[in-house]
Structure formats: C-alpha cells, structure tokens
Amino acid sequence: MAGFDRLSGSLYGEVKTEYHFGGIVVGRILDSNNPNDVASASRLEVDIDVPNRKMVIFSGIAIPEWSVFDDDDNLQDTYTVNLHYPVLAVDQATMAVGLASVGNGDTDFLFACDATELDIDPITQELSLKVSLANRGNPSALNRFSYQVVVTAVTAVTQISGTIYWDKSIFMPKTPSGAVYLALFQVTADTFYTPPSDGFSTEVLTIVARGKTLPVVEKGNDFAMPYEISAAPFNTPLKVAVVPGHAFATAPGNTLVTQISGPRPLTLTPANATISGVDFRVQHLAPPR
C-alpha cells in the first residue's frame, strides 16, 4: 500500500505518539495554538449580559495521530487539548467529540471517543478538554478527532497591551489606515525556556496567546501602533514578542525590535490580570558598507 502522508495521518509510517512508557499507556497534550496539534482551532466569546461571565465556544479537529499495532485488545488513552483560555470557574459546560480521521490495515478494529472531561489547569487557569479514546487494530490509526465545547464561565479577562513605535524614516505605510496595518506585525505572548547546551544556546519561545494590532497614529517623528493580547494564561512567566510582518518593508538591512518599557518577563495573576505599557521600538540597522 502506498504510504499515507502526515496530513491525514500515518497508518504505516512514523508513530507520532509513544503510547507505551514502561508498560503504562501515556497520553499527550495537544496545543490548540499549534496547527500541527489542532487543525481549524477557533474560539467564540459571547456576552451573556451577566457580570464577569461569558459564554465561550471552542471548536477544532485535534490531531493525536495515535497508531496501534494490536488487534487483540482495545487500547485506551487520554488526550488533553489545551484550549488556552483562562477562567476562574466553570458554571456550565457541554462537550461534543467525534472521530475525524481513522484508518485500518485489514484487521479487526475499533475506534472510539469514550468520554470527555473539562478541567481548569491549577496553575495557568486555562481550560483543557480531556478525551478518552480507544483504538484497536494491527495497524490501526486514530489520527484525528473533532471537538466542540460550549461553556459559560467566570472570567477574569487577561490583557497585555502596549504600543509599537518606529521612526517615520524607517517605514511609511502607503495608506493612512486599513487592512495593511493588520499585517505589519505579529504580536504574541510566549512562554520561554533555554535548553541546556555546551555552547551557544538559543531561547525557545512557545506562543500561548496571539494579539491584535490597532490603527496606527502619528506621534511627532514616529508612528505608534497600539496592540492588545487577551486570554494569556495566569501564573506563567511570559515574554511579549513582536515580529515585523511582510507588509513592514524597510530598506535593505536588518530590522530590530526592542522592548523599551514594561516588565520582561511578566506574569498575570487573578489579582493582576491586566498589564499595560509593554512598549516596543522598531529600529533599522543598515547593512555594512
């Protein structure tokens, strides 16, 4: 049989998940911010006219890529989808899950989504969806499952905000307003760690919340673009990253973005859920002559 590529899962190929660990079946955390873990992840926030409460709807197609090679037993495993939405408490919740991608190689098989559970991470206060799966076959692959979670929750909306400045001589947008501004920068809140290394090591950033930029304004010789990042996790040291987009076209050379004010790293807590004034400046470094 021709090999099945990764998009729909691998039936005979590489096993993405090490599901046996010392004889114990181990699950995996799927990150809804990572398109390799969850396809088509989306979130709706709805005002329900109750103070500090919101209805939030999460949808996506999770990608456990769970392959098994046993058609004698039903193997069970639990996968957790980190929905990346901090809440203080859940009032009500409804969870629906279903199979989205399955494959088998001419053996007895079973695919099942057996149970669901909605949890709040005790540290980050983020919602996570736990799904108990079952799989059987030799080989058999339960590559994807879909989910939809409707929840009314007590929210304490986290927000990180600031402004990105740059000199007008570096870059002047052609139009004073419009969609072009949305493509100027990618602003994210990231967790970070530095892997151990004998020599030079690079800090690894992982996106946990994405921000949106607001219309640019002129301030003297500068352009100033405010930004907001919502739904970043609690109790987690974070760094704000600003990356110029393809629309931010400067003269040849390097573009350097430096944080000029605000805490770095920063940590949101239920008592301090909003941090403002995390500002950046874009500089242009001309190439050496």
Next chain:
Amino acid sequence: MPAIIPYIPNVTRIPVRGPAPFNVLVCVSMTILHPSDPDGVIVPNDGTLIRFGGTVATPFILAGADPRFAPPFQHSTTLSLIQIGPAPDNDFVYAVDSVTDAGFDKITHAWTVSWSAALAATGSLPAELCVEWTTVTDANGNTQQECSAAELPCALQVTSYVLCYEPPLPNPPPPPPDPLTHFGKQRKLLSHQVGPARTRAPHSRSTPGPAGTQIANLTDRKTHRKR
C-alpha cells in the same frame, strides 16, 4: 445509498448582548452524505490517498443581509465522521482533516462551510461500491474481474456556531405558552378523557383490544363487505 435526513433541529438562534455589532448567536448543524454529488469521489482500490474538498450550504440563511456589504461575523466550526463505509476485508482511511473556509454565500446568504477530506482503500470491497472493474489473469490463465476503483460512502456532521447581526423583527412573535399553564390544560384534558374510559364496559367498541386486534377487525370488515 439513501440520503441521510437530519433528525435534529437545524438552526437555533440565540439572542445575545454582544460583542458589538453582533446580536445573535446561531447554532446550525447538518449531516452530509459524502460523496454527495452524482460524480462522487472515485477512490482507486490500490491504497492511494485521494484528497478532495467539499462545500455545503447549510439551512441557516442570514436574515436582513445588505447585499452592498459583506456581513460581519465570527464563527466556530467543526466536522466529524458519523458514518464510514463497509470494510469487510480491506485497508482504509477515512478522514476529514480541516475546515478550510466558512462564510455567507454572496447571493443566497446561506451559511456555507468548506472542508478538506481524504479517502483511501485497498483490498476486497463490496461489489455495490465498485465503479471500475479490471480483468486480471492468474498464472493458470484464468481470468477474473477485480474492483479497481470504488465510491466509498462516508457521512459527515458539520456544526457551526456563528456570531452575526440580524435586524430585529418588526412584529416579534408572541411569547411561547407558559409551560405550567399548558401542562395544567393537558392534565384536565387527560383526566376528562381517561376518567370515563375506565368506567366503560370492557366490551365497548372504543376500548382497544390486545395489540393487533384492530388490524384483524378491519380485515374482517373488508372481507365482510366484499361478500
């Protein structure tokens, strides 16, 4: 394969306060038989993974849409497999990989969802699924027909939550009846009907007999009329 008829309400409109400019949250759910068109997806019976896309217009029609502007909306949509074809003795993959697009149709204003999917099969497939046959000859010179391509039945469930704006109705419909009042009337009606029936004689014509006797009686009557 007959079309699957959805058995749940398709569209539910929930008035919401916001966020602006939205005033309604719509839940729309639909079952799709895939491949749904006459020229359905043909899958070679050799394990080749066939990728294809699908689009469906759901029963949710945006009310009061202004054709001059694209209506603002936000959505949260997912799809899942709710039926896969028979697999008596074969390898298979059934997959719905992602939601590729969603939005309102520019002309009909129907909520429309697109997705990417994939199918693969190899082995012995039921004859009714085969659309292409190949004649093969074995080492002894015997020939036989083998299925070389098939249409694999597959059904999907699509569910969207859509935040959008619909102008309020000029004449709002009357509120639904109070369930308690409704229940009280039903109880009165039931007691009126059931009460006297208990007092009737067991041979009354209106008293139903054991299961099946009514059909038997009807048959007797017809027979009697024919005579």
